Amino acid sequence: MxxxxxxxxxxxxxxxxxxxxxxxxxxxxxxxxxxxxxxxxxxxxxxxxxxxxxxxxxxxxxxxxxxxxxxxxxxxxxxxxxxxxxxxxxxxxxxxxxxxxxxxxxxxxxxxxxxxxxxxAAPNTFAIMVAKDSPIQSVADLKGKTVLVNNLRNIATLAVTSQLKAAGLAETDVKFAEKPFPEMGNAINSGQGDAIWITEPFITANKNTLGFRTIADTMTGATAxxxxxxxxxxxxxxxxxxxxxxxxxxxxxxxxxxxxxxxxxxxxxxxxxxxxxxxxxxxxxxxxxxxxxxxxxxxxxxxxxxxxxxxxxxxxxxxxxxxxxx
The missing domain is CATH 3.40.190.10 (Periplasmic binding protein-like II)
Known part of the structure; x- marks a missing residue:
């Protein structure tokens, strides 16, 4: 994109x-x-x-x-x-x-x-989001995809990995790449990744500005x-x-x-x-x-x-x- x-x-x-x-x-x-x-x-x-x-x-x-x-x-x-x-x-x-x-x-x-x-964390404060026209509909669809996070081996990757496990996937089934929160939307649009792990106020910004969709609230289950x-x-x-x-x-x-x-x-x-x-x-x-x-x-x-x-x-x-x- x-x-x-x-x-x-x-x-x-x-x-x-x-x-x-x-x-x-x-x-x-x-x-x-x-x-x-x-x-x-x-x-x-x-x-x-x-x-x-x-x-x-x-x-x-x-x-x-x-x-x-x-x-x-x-x-x-x-x-x-x-x-x-x-x-x-x-x-x-x-x-x-x-x-x-x-x-x-x-x-x-x-x-x-x-x-x-x-x-x-509370519900809907840390989410995995994708572009509105992305074929990705669920965490299971992230296999083989690149997920952008603000930091590697930190709360971001820990939260995503927990959701991957719940979907039957392992951390190695996706690729993590670092990107600051304000730059994630542009990065997805330019093809640098397939999904983003993001928090407020960027959840609201990406949703309202680009129509990004949330495919998972990462603070559920083991991370609730x-x-x-x-x-x-x-x-x-x-x-x-x-x-x-x-x-x-x-x-x-x-x-x-x-x-x-x-x-x-x-x-x-x-x-x-x-x-x-x-x-x-x-x-x-x-x-x-x-x-x-x-x-x-x-x-x-x-x-x-x-x-x-x-x-x-x-x-x-x-x-x-x-x-x-x-």
Whole structure:
């Protein structure tokens, strides 16, 4: 096909890569910042300009961080995996991450802690789509085809592989190729692939602009309600800044609860930090915003990764989570 996808400006600049609370008492020898009891009163937090970290900006707008004596400086990142070196170097104090990347890093010996939940899949938030005139009608028809994903060996390929298994196919029955979300429509139209794995707001953009069809919701069956993204910090930073971390987590939990209970709060905040306008924000399908980091729920991701050989040995996710101090 030769048509050109003209993604609206509200979504053109987006690129998704697809990324429990903590804190104990501060030792008596630990210095406080500005008399607040916090080790640091200003922290840099990495986040993507996508719906997932909406609670960060809700917390800012509602004064939740301020109430904790904390100033948060958001830093735009390109992905959770890309932010890991910044977390390790101290350039970022806390960052958004996707759970697959974090568990992979932990399996490689990286000293990373998960400090709060962020985003969980819901029906129709991550889909396999094809062009409207494609002969592909189901996942079974993908055999021998090329599926475009934003990253290889990550949540994208894990989700698609799960659907392939349900259809009686193996990961090797398809070819995966990387392509940023905003470029996927053009790539399909120019013959670079047969199907795309995509998320919002690009699901809506491709459907409305080109008439792309969804052939599978990839968050069903084994991947139903799959945890997608959370907040991470280095093990060292979490240990050295327990009160600061706890303050961040209390504010985030409060904002997550608000995002979870009132979609309008998310719709209102999205245009302030993304290129999603108000009309698009009201139309897209959103995932869930859990207020607590549940080890049992998150273990599901690690178990799927082990099943599909993303990791060579089991990872106990509970050991990665900083317990909440309330």
């Amino acid at each position: 030769t048509r050109t996808l003209r993604i609206p400006a509200v979504v053109l600049g987006l690129a998704l890569a697809l990324a429990g609370c903590g804190g104990g008492d501060t030792p008596a020898s630990t210095p406080t910042a500005g008399g607040t009891g916090l080790e640091k009163t200003t922290i840099k937090v990495g986040a993507l300009p996508v719906p997932d970290p909406a609670a960060l900006y809700i917390a800012q707008a509602k004064g939740f961080f301020q109430a904790e004596g904390l100033t948060v400086e958001p830093v735009t990142i390109t992905g959770g995996a890309a932010a890991l070196p910044q977390i390790e170097s101290g350039a970022l104090d806390i960052s958004q991450t996707n759970y697959v990347s974090t568990i992979l890093a932990a399996g490689q010996g990286k000293k990373i802690k998960l400090v709060a939940d962020m985003y969980q 309600d799959l945890p997608i993204a959370g907040w991470m910090a280095s093990e060292e930073w979490a240990a050295e800044n327990p009160r600061t971390l706890a303050a961040f987590q209390r504010a985030i939990a409060k904002a997550q609860q608000l995002a979870s209970s009132d979609r309008k709060e998310v719709e209102a905040i999205l245009p302030t930090y993304t290129k999603i306008d108000a009309k698009t924000a009201a139309a897209i399908t959103l995932g869930a915003f859990p207020a607590t980091l549940d080890p049992a729920r998150l273990q599901k991701v690690a178990d799927l990764m082990l099943e599909y050989k993303y990791i060579s040995s089991p990872v106990d996710v509970k050991s990665m989570i900083v317990p909440t101090s309330g």
